[in-house]
Amino acid sequence: AQRVTQPEKLLSVFKGAPVELKCNYSYSGSPELFWYVQYSRQRLQLLLRHISRESIKGFTADLNKGETSFHLKKPFAQEEDSAMYYCALTEDYKLSFGAGTTVTVRA
Amino acid sequence: EPEVTQTPSHQVTQMGQEVILRCVPISNHLYFYWYRQILGQKVEFLVSFYNNEISEKSEIFDDQFSVERPDGSNFTLKIRSTKLEDSAMYFCASTKTGKVAFFGQGTRLTVV
Secondary structure (H helix, E strand, O other): OOOOEEEOEEEEEOOOEEEOOOEEEEOOOOOOOEEEEEEOOOOEEEEEEEEOOOEOOOOOEEEEEEOOOOEEEEEOOHHHEEEEEEEEEEEOEEEEEEOOOOEEEEE | OOOOOOOOOEEEEEOOOOOOEEEEEOOOOOEEEEEEEEOOOEEEEEEEOOOOOOEEEEEOOOEEEEEEOOOOOEEEEEEEOOOOHOOOOEEEEEOOOOOOOOOOOOOEEEOO
């Protein structure tokens, strides 16, 4: 069985400060991992997937198979980054989500 | 850019009543999903649908739930006899390859 853990329910940072959202997973095969974001009153949308290895909106995430982690990082948080962030893992054509982390970026 | 659309945005129903939540997936997508999110909890998988049949369902998706793709464009979730604990946000999603999912804006179901 697969499982995605996001240990922080809430994260508050100041504008310009670094932000890191933790995600750990347990999965027996080769996982495909994603970060989804939900801005206020908007739908869930894909932020990053590990296989693309790109930076979106200044965010990066590296898959660490040794630590079974896929932490999301941004060096300088902006107010518009305030949102709910979900780490997700796909297996057999379905996504399983972590509990989510609410990020608040304060001015 | 194509989007997954869901109707209605908010549905209030009495306990025991049937509800149908509607979704129009992105037109060339092949895999369809329903997820739900009870207030304050995580997004939970309900069911996946591929090739006109259910490919997987969770424990939540009991006999009270059913899905249908009646006309090649709509994808519906029916709850036969709603319970108070069915109150949640229901999200429809679709994907072309079974990997990157595109979500609808959700339907908030309130059972009273």
